[in-house]
Amino acid sequence: MTTRPKIAIIGGGPGGLMLARLLLLRGLEPTVFERDRHAGDRPQGGSLDLHAETGQQAIARAGLEAEFRAVARPEDQGDRLYDQNGTLLFDRDGAGDNRPEVDRTALRQILLGSLAPMTLRWASKVDAVTPIEAGGFDVVVDGISERFDIVIGADGAWSRVRALLSDARPLYEGVTLVEFGFAAERHPDVDGLVGSGKMFAVGDNRVLIAQRNGHRHIRGYAGLRLPEAEARGWMSLGDDRIRAMLRDRFAGWAPSLVHLIDSGELIAVRPLYALPIDHSWQSRVGLTLLGDAAHLMSPFGGEGVNLALADAVDLADALTSGDGWGAVAAYEAAMMRRARPAAEGAAEGLAGAISAAGVAAVLDQYRQRVEA
Numbered sequence: 158m159t160t161r162p163k164i165a166i167i168g169g170g171p172g173g174l175m176l177a178r179l180l181l182l183r184g185l186e187p188t189v190f191e192r193d194r195h196a197g198d199r200p201q202g203g204s205l206d207l208h209a210e211t212g213q214q215a216i217a218r219a220g221l222e223a224e225f226r227a228v229a230r231p232e233d234q235g236d237r238l239y240d241q242n243g244t245l246l247f248d249r250d251g252a253g254d255n256r257p258e259v260d261r262t263a264l265r266q267i268l269l270g271s272l273a274p275m276t277l278r279w280a281s282k283v284d285a286v287t288p289i290e291a292g293g294f295d296v297v298v299d300g301i302s303e304r305f306d307i308v309i310g311a312d313g314a315w316s317r318v319r320a321l322l323s324d325a326r327p328l329y330e331g332v333t334l335v336e337f338g339f340a341a342e343r344h345p346d347v348d349g350l351v352g353s354g355k356m357f358a359v360g361d362n363r364v365l366i367a368q369r370n371g372h373r374h375i376r377g378y379a380g381l382r383l384p385e386a387e388a389r390g391w392m393s394l395g396d397d398r399i400r401a402m403l404r405d406r407f408a409g410w411a412p413s414l415v416h417l418i419d420s421g422e423l424i425a426v427r428p429l430y431a432l433p434i435d436h437s438w439q440s441r442v443g444l445t446l447l448g449d450a451a452h453l454m455s456p457f458g459g460e461g462v463n464l465a466l467a468d469a470v471d472l473a474d475a476l477t478s479g480d481g482w483g484a485v486a487a488y489e490a491a492m493m494r495r496a497r498p499a500a501e502g503a504a505e506g507l508a509g510a511i512s513a514a515g516v517a518a519v520l521d522q523y524r525q526r527v528e529a
């Protein structure tokens with residue numbers, strides 16, 4: 158590795174942007190390729206909670222604590238659990254917890270604002286990464302190639318870079334989330350259901366979730382078991398058809414809960430995928446992965462973004478350690494050791510919540526967290 162290698166980061170999600178920020182702080186000048194045309198190109202998704210040892214630690218290393226505090230919502234860490242009849246079984250306001258929530262858009266905005274001009278190239282969907290015999294890689298966007306010494310795949314679930322390192326493909330988890338949005342002012346009933354953070358209503362193999370976001374916005378999710386082909390079919394249906402199918406699947410649930418399906422703005426149908434829990438690869442000089450590209454898991458563990466940010470810290474340390482590619486190989490091994498229990502937890506969380514005994518499983522999980 159040269160002292161100032163030319164580095165391409167493929168993907169401007171939280172992991173890729175955090176890595177770019179940390180490398181810039183150490184005098185390197187990475188280039189981030191992002192397929193979105195601009196920051197507001199597509200809905201970025203809902204609220205995320207940043208954990209002390211991973212997400213918050215990364216924010217501190219990036220020197221962005223003040224910016225984070227300005228948008229974080231420590232007041233939104235509460236949990237509520239209802240059964241399908243609308244009976245409240247658990248209610249905790251989360252005051253004093255240390256997992257502040259932040260809107261994904263706000264987190265991305267902080268990271269974008271911390272980069273030097275020209276670091277990020279919008280509307281740059283990478284079509285291919287091609288190894289060069291003499292060393293290094295060509296990154297191809299719209300038929301134009303540019304040569305880099307090091308390429309980092311921070312390109313999420315359907316990473317193109319990953320294919321150069323492993324044959325692993327994300328597998329469907331059997332569960333699909335349909336995402337809704339609500340303005341709290343216009344939906345006082347939904348506002349009342351949520352409490353001070355997030356609510357789960359759990360019934361036989363189905364869940365309804367609603368979570369506070371910033372700016373008095375609420376995100377809702379209807380989660381259910383669907384075969385993969387059917388779930389992908391739902392992605393091309395109109396809103397009315399999807400709502401009708403959901404109403405059918407949630408028949409018999411309390412009207413106060415079904416109201417979430419009827420009244421929200423429908424945002425997206427999201428089949429959930431995960432990489433195999435033991436995913437790993439033979440280290441290859443000049444090419445590596447971070448975040449979802451390396452260890453995609455279902456959101457039922459609440460760890461994905463935290464791991465992506467922690468990976469960025471460790472990879473920035475490895476790339477600037479002066480110890481050559483061996484340091485990056487060590488990063489890869491440590492990253493996969495850290496991701497494994499989180500991936501197991503996410504798979505167990507999903508299997509427990511979306512099951513015949515889901516309500517007991519989630520209640521048990523909440524009680525254990527209080528006792529811990």
Ligand SMILES: Cc1cc2nc3c(=O)[nH]c(=O)nc-3n(C[C@H](O)[C@H](O)[C@H](O)COP(=O)(O)OP(=O)(O)OC[C@H]3O[C@@H](n4cnc5c(N)ncnc54)[C@H](O)[C@@H]3O)c2cc1C
Binds near residue numbers: 171456460461
């Ligand atoms: C519904 C849902 C809820 C979630 N909730 C939580 C939560 O509460 N807590 C938590 O920790 N995690 C949560 N997650 C997971 C979390 O969103 C991810 O783990 C996290 O975003 C991973 O960050 P990343 O940077 O690795 O990848 P991503 O955020 O996926 O970013 C990848 C970026 O790469 C870009 N890209 C992809 N392909 C290309 C290409 N070929 N060329 C150029 N750019 C490309 C994409 O446009 C994107 O901007 C949730 C996920 C979902 C789906």
